[in-house]
Amino acid sequence: MYTYSEFDEAFVRTRVAQFRRQVERRLDGSLTEDEFKPLRLMNGLYLQLHAYMLRVAIPYGTLNARKMRQLAMIAERWDKGYGHFTTRQNIQFNWPKLKDVPDILDALADVGMHAIQTSGNTIRNVTADHFAGAAADEVTDPRPVAELIRQWSTDHPEFQFLPRKFKLAVTGAAQDRAVTAAHDIGLRLVEQDGVTGARVLVGGGLGRTPMLAKVIREFVPLPDLLPYLEAIVAVYNLLGRRDNKYKARIKITVHETGIDEIRRLVEEEFAARKPLFSGIDQTHLAAITAQFAPPAFDKGGPEDYQTWRHADPVFRAFTDTNVTAHRHPDYAILTVSLKAHGTTPGDATARQMRALADLAEHYGHDELRISHEQNVILPHVPKRHLKAVHAALAAEGLATANVGLISDIIACPGMDYCALATARSIPIAQEIATRFEALKIEHEIGELKIKISGCINACGHHHVGHIGILGLERNGVENYQITLGGDGTETAVIGDRAGPGFGADEIIPAVERLVQAYLDLRADPGERFLDTYRRVGIAPFKAALYTAEEAANAA
Amino acid sequence: MPRPFTPKVLTANDLILGDVVYMTADGGWTRRHAEAELIEDAATADLKLLDAEARGHEVVGAYLADAVAGLRGPEPVHFREAFRTRGPSNYRHGKQETV
């Protein structure tokens, strides 16, 4: 795990000290809100519906026990005892008081964390595959590259006033678990003839005009990566539209200019910039990479793992859904679901955070990850400890066996917290999970990803949900629009709008009808919802959504 | 013909806590919607908004929200404003904690 250098430490501390004085001057009246707002946003502090909100970056989703415990401490001391993990691998505290925020930022700096560039038209927190360094299908750990990008982009003087926010994601595996196609720049690390490099995608984004990223270059060898990225952002910085906020993202620039012309401009810019890179970034990358060396895997075999699975159906169900293949045969990647049925997706109490920190320390080489799917991962757990870990999780209400299932829902904060929302998301997620838990069919349904956003900004990734739900307002009440067939992986697709939306009391039955239609239509139990949808198309699902409804209305 | 004026309350967030506040008839701040002043005409509304914006050392993000007269005082019209009188629906946090 990367630890701050003296430079990082000094930089972060200086920023906290500056912000402390800015808050003082805001409180004593010397700064107006207009003057203060950009300053607080630079430090991740938003104003939401009921309170301020502090967004803290968790670079590439990686934490250790010490950091997790500090988040727990902050939640308890300055918030209401919990935190909310988001689709961008950040944690949000929903109730900080303005006067306490400098202290919170200092507490974060104590463990090498910050809230810088979690807002504003800058390069945001770099996200990565949450199974990085552990996944069996990985070519190379994406985190050293992500960390290099974090250092390069933090306070980069040229990129502090981009036309709009700018988001990067990196994966180093065949399976794309980082939704790279929905980012301004998505990097897929690959090897070609023994050389590591990146397949570079550009111009993806969700929001009001969802678009998938396009490949701008099939292969950029690692030594060229920073100058190449700099070239892309520089071209965008000049070309991006500052006249219209809704057309300012690079996806629109790529769309309007054309990928071929963008590619040509980037190559030109790259040629000019490449000589300015002395190679020091590569020396630096090597040093960073050393800090991400895999843990010393222990030699103990899996012991009774398979026997436990046979003997204990609860443990078997849990490992069926929550365990992913590790690159080491005697290890497991364990996803801890923050989606216990009826709870708020992505929320963890301070107590749960501490329990997770303890488990990481005792059994998991002191590593934790936050996934964009709003779960926590113990990436390196020896199989022979899984039983003990399961028992400890169960004691904290963290042993829900639903990863990848219908109740493992992504939901943005929606109108329960967010000032931009047009409807609530969280209660819809809670009701879907509770309903399908009562029906006891989610394991039979199998993989099904529901993603919910509380407005067109699409923070909840609804466009790439197998079933996406978008909360809007219609005639003074909440209304929910369904999209179908979205996919955020290496086979990414933007979902199709199903038709008119549903009221808050109609949306759960509507989802049930979709699921019933799928169960009737699927070729065999191995065919996922998404596969069935791809095979049969939208028509039968539309029929299930609307014909039944009309029949009910007529009755 | 000018459109009829929809009555309003003036609302904002407390500078330090971020908690939702409403302006009362005597120009103070209350945390309860029902104690807000129901503003019945556009000219007064504009003045109150200017006043609130000048009080940036007390509140942040002031705006006018539609409201109607109720039995115990003004009531919100839009569901967003109704949520703001209570707090989130997933926990009893915010105003509903104390009310």
Ligand code: HEM
């Ligand atoms: C104060 C709360 C928030 C505000 C003001 C906010 C604002 C926005 C806006 C304006 C957009 C649209 C950007 C565009 O289309 O150009 C957006 C997109 C997005 N936000 Fe948020 N958001 C908030 C909370 C969150 C949360 C909680 C998450 C994670 C769960 C998140 C993750 C994202 C993602 C993934 C996107 C879509 C990807 C893209 O940028 O195209 N945001 N947000």
Ligand code: SF4
């Ligand atoms: S999608 Fe809309 S409601 Fe949800 S967090 Fe983003 S801005 Fe807020």
